[in-house]
Amino acid sequence: MGKKEKYSVAIVGATGAVGEKMRSILEERGFPVGEVRYMASGRSKGKMLPWKDSGIVVEDLSEASFKGVDIALFSAGGSRSKEHAPRAASEGAVVIDNSSAFRMDKDVPLVVPEVNPDDAAKHKGIIANPNCSTIQMVVALKPIYDEAGIKRIVVSTYQSVSGAGLKAVEELMQQTRDFLDDKEVKCSIFPYQIAFECIPQIPQSGAFLPNGYTEEEMKMLNETRKIMGDSSIKVTMTTVRVPVVGGHSEAVNVETARKITPDRARELLKVFPGVTVLDDPEKQIYPLANIAWGKDDVFVGRIRQDESVECGLNMWVVSDNLRKGAALNAIQIAELLLQRNLL
Numbered sequence: 001m002g003k004k005e006k007y008s009v010a011i012v013g014a015t016g017a018v019g020e021k022m023r024s025i026l027e028e029r030g031f032p033v034g035e036v037r038y039m040a041s042g043r044s045k046g047k048m049l050p051w052k053d054s055g056i057v058v059e060d061l062s063e064a065s066f067k068g069v070d071i072a073l074f075s076a077g078g079s080r081s082k083e084h085a086p087r088a089a090s091e092g093a094v095v096i097d098n099s100s101a102f103r104m105d106k107d108v109p110l111v112v113p114e115v116n117p118d119d120a121a122k123h124k125g126i127i128a129n130p131n132c133s134t135i136q137m138v139v140a141l142k143p144i145y146d147e148a149g150i151k152r153i154v155v156s157t158y159q160s161v162s163g164a165g166l167k168a169v170e171e172l173m174q175q176t177r178d179f180l181d182d183k184e185v186k187c188s189i190f191p192y193q194i195a196f197e198c199i200p201q202i203p204q205s206g207a208f209l210p211n212g213y214t215e216e217e218m219k220m221l222n223e224t225r226k227i228m229g230d231s232s233i234k235v236t237m238t239t240v241r242v243p244v245v246g247g248h249s250e251a252v253n254v255e256t257a258r259k260i261t262p263d264r265a266r267e268l269l270k271v272f273p274g275v276t277v278l279d280d281p282e283k284q285i286y287p288l289a290n291i292a293w294g295k296d297d298v299f300v301g302r303i304r305q306d307e308s309v310e311c312g313l314n315m316w317v318v319s320d321n322l323r324k325g326a327a328l329n330a331i332q333i334a335e336l337l338l339q340r341n342l343l
């Protein structure tokens with residue numbers, strides 16, 4: 001397909017937390033959208049959602065054809081992607097899929113534009129958008145990897161409820177109100193009260209794997225290796241849900257192959273695209289979820305030597321999980337496809 005002036009874009013899961021961000025980010029960034037189509041489940045069929053100054057009627061994904069669609073942004077969960085993404089690709093769309101359905105498929109590139117843009121060229125109709133916790137971590141680690149190599153990563157996450165969708169955000173709000181009003185607290189999305197609590201199980205509905213890890217934890221290991229293109233990197237992780245509405249935080253410990261000082265790491269991170277360094281402990285300046293929420297960058301701070309090993313650093317990495325962790329990264333992949341003529 002040659003270069004066009006405008007592209008037909010479909011958003012699958014347009015009614016969801018991520019779909020909502022996709023709609024606004026496409027507009028914000030002035031993506032060259034000709035026609036836009038919104039798709040979701042039958043529940044939302046016929047609903048009108050905004051696009052610029054007009055409204056677009058939501059179509060039922062199971063009835064919708066992708067003929068004439070150039071780019072299909074999928075964010076309606078893994079099972080919907082498995083069923084409909086191959087169909088969309090065969091009908092001529094290039095699919096950028098937010099779910100975990102195809103991320104580890106060897107025919108599907110897993111792309112973070114600041115880290116491994118060249119992988120996008122290998123696509124066969126589907127490109128996967130990585131997991132939110134992985135994206136922000138690899139963006140922060142890439143300049144350190146290029147300079148000093150990485151032997152091992154130890155990461156703990158503090159993940160906000162918006163990662164679990166719009167209903168999860170409502171649940172945190174309602175539980176907080178009810179708890180403070182001395183009313184009965186009800187749980188439906190999360191297995192335990194999430195208000196005033198940390199829950200070490202993501203996804204909340206997912207089973208623990210035979211090795212005792214959660215799916216989210218194993219995604220961080222496998223996806224990091226695939227994106228960095230280095231299966232020798234050791235990664236161990238604990239992923240935790242915290243009662244924050246938006247913005248995932250991570251304590252990242254990295255053991256490098258060669259020595260790198262905190263000053264050098266800050267210098268490299270300051271000029272790396274998509275990163276903002278907020279690191280001035282004397283002034284109590286460090287990244288916070290409430291700073292990152294609504295912004296595009298990955299925020300890095302608390303950079304310090306790991307004094308327990310020969311070559312290592314600690315840092316605190318925060319980003320908007322629905323923007324860089326999902327919708328923004330997907331749209332940056334679409335922009336990359338246009339720049340490199342890969343549609």
Ligand code: 25A
Binds near residue numbers: 014015017044167
């Ligand atoms: O477990 P899964 O299946 O893998 O799903 C994982 C979830 O991950 C989210 C996404 O949630 C998905 O549901 N997700 C995906 N990638 C993500 C990422 N990178 C990510 N989250 C964070 N980072 P979501 O809330 O963002 O979006 C859900 C969207 O999926 C649409 N959908 C659901 N079933 C569908 C479907 N679309 C097509 N066919 C289907 N069978 C969903 O549309 C939404 O757009 P919807 O029409 O179902 O939602 C309309 C509104 O209704 C609410 N709602 C959702 N489920 C129910 C519900 N209301 C009543 N009962 C329900 N069971 C939603 O709040 C929505 O606003």
Ligand code: L14
Binds near residue numbers: 098099219
């Ligand atoms: O694999 O915070 O994209 O619940 C998206 C939502 C991972 C978990 C993914 C969350 C999921 C995340």
